[in-house]
Amino acid sequence: MMVVIDPEKKIQLPFSRGILTRSITLAGVDVGTAYVIAHEVQMELIRRRKRFVSTEEIRELTYKKLLEHGLKKEAERYLFWREFKRKKIPLVVLLGGVTGVGKSTIATELAFRLSIRTIIGTDTVREVMRKIIAKELLPDLHASSFMAWRTLKGSGGIIEGFENQVRHVSVGVKAVLDRAQREGMNAIIEGIHLVPGFIEPGENTFMYVLAVSDRKVLESHFYERSRYSKRPAEYYIKHLEEILLLQDYIVEKAREHGVKVIENVELEKTVEEIMEDLMNRLREAL
Numbered sequence: 001m002m003v004v005i006d007p008e009k010k011i012q013l014p015f016s017r018g019i020l021t022r023s024i025t026l027a028g029v030d031v032g033t034a035y036v037i038a039h040e041v042q043m044e045l046i047r048r049r050k051r052f053v054s055t056e057e058i059r060e061l062t063y064k065k066l067l068e069h070g071l072k073k074e075a076e077r078y079l080f081w082r083e084f085k086r087k088k089i090p091l092v093v094l095l096g097g098v099t100g101v102g103k104s105t106i107a108t109e110l111a112f113r114l115s116i117r118t119i120i121g122t123d124t125v126r127e128v129m130r131k132i133i134a135k136e137l138l139p140d141l142h143a144s145s146f147m148a149w150r151t152l153k154g155s156g157g158i159i160e161g162f163e164n165q166v167r168h169v170s171v172g173v174k175a176v177l178d179r180a181q182r183e184g185m186n187a188i189i190e191g192i193h194l195v196p197g198f199i200e201p202g203e204n205t206f207m208y209v210l211a212v213s214d215r216k217v218l219e220s221h222f223y224e225r226s227r228y229s230k231r232p233a234e235y236y237i238k239h240l241e242e243i244l245l246l247q248d249y250i251v252e253k254a255r256e257h258g259v260k261v262i263e264n265v266e267l268e269k270t271v272e273e274i275m276e277d278l279m280n281r282l283r284e285a286l
C-alpha cells in the first residue's frame with residue numbers, strides 16, 4: 001500500500017485513485033479522462049517504487065500528466081484549485097432560479113467537483129418555517145412560490161405574492177448564511193428564494209441565477225423530474241405561465257444587481273461556466 005503524506009496537515013492516508021480523480025475533475029476534465037490520468041499517476045509512483053509519497057509530488061506528477069494529454073488549460077486550473085483548497089478559504093455558492101430550471105441538479109454536480117459536503121435547499125428552510133409558523137399567521141409561506149399571490153389580502157399579483165414569500169424565507173436563509181460565515185463553512189445553497197436584492201452575498205459568497213427560457217425545455221424538465229420524484233409534472237406545467245413570469249422577474253433582478261444569469265441548456269456547459277467564473281472571481285478576490 002502506498003501512503004500519502006501531507007507535511008502541512010501532518011496526515012498520512014492510503015493513496016486513493018478516486019480522490020485524485022475527483023481533484024482532476026475539479027479542473028474541468030471529464031471523469032473518464034480524469035480516471036485514466038489518476039491511474040497513470042499511480043502507475044508512475046509504483047514504478048518509482050514509492051511507499052511514501054508527498055502531496056506535492058502527486059501534484060507535480062498530475063500537472064505533468066495533464067500536459068502530456070494536451071490539457072494545458074486544465075493543468076493550470078488544476079494547480080489553481082489545489083492552491084485554493086490548501087488555503088482553506090471558505091466558499092459559499094448561491095444558486096437561484098425558478099422551479100425546474102435545474103438548481104439542485106447543478107448544485108449536486110458542483111458539490112462533487114468542489115468537494116463541498118453541504119447543500120441546502122431553500123425549500124427545506126421554507127418547510128422548517130412552515131412547521132414553526134402557522135398558515136393563519138403567514139399564509140404565503142404555505143404555498144408554492146407561484147401560488148403565494150392567492151394568499152394576498154388586498155390587491156396584488158403573482159410578483160407581490162412571490163416577494164412576500166421570498167422576504168419571509170430570506171429570514172431563514174440569512175440565518176444559514178450567517179452561520180456559514182461564522183464557521184467558515186463551505187456550502188452550496190440553492191432555491192427559488194435566492195433572489196438578487198433580497199439576499200446580500202457576504203465574503204467569498206458567489207451568486208448565480210439559472211434560467212431556462214425555452215418553455216418546451218422547461219416543460220421537459222418537469223417530466224424528467226416526475227420520473228424519479230413525487231412532484232407531478234402536470235402541476236407545474238399547469239402553472240407554467242406564472243412560473244415563466246417569476247423567471248422574468250428573477251432574471252431582471254439579477255441584471256439589476258449584476259448577478260450572472262446562466263441559461264441551463266446543457267448540464268456540463270452550465271457547470272463549466274460556473275466553475276470558470278468562480279475561478280476568475282476567486283483569482284481576483286485573492
Ligand SMILES: Nc1ncnc2c1ncn2[C@@H]1O[C@H](COP(=O)(O)OP(=O)(O)OP(=O)(O)O)[C@@H](O)[C@H]1O
Pocket residue numbers: 097098099100101102103104105106123191192220221222224225226264265266267268270
Ligand atoms: N441542463 C439540463 N438538461 C436536461 N435536464 C436537466 C438539466 N438540468 C436539470 N435537468 C433536469 O430537470 C429536472 C429539474 O431539475 P431540478 O430538480 O434540479 O430543478 P430545481 O431548479 O432544483 O427545481 P426546484 O426548485 O423546484 O426544486 C431534473 O429532472 C433534472 O434532471
Ligand SMILES: O=C(O)[C@@H](CO)OP(=O)(O)O
Pocket residue numbers: 099123143144145146192231
Ligand atoms: O414553490 C415552488 O415554486 C417550488 C420550488 O421548489 O416548491 P413546490 O414544488 O413545493 O411548490
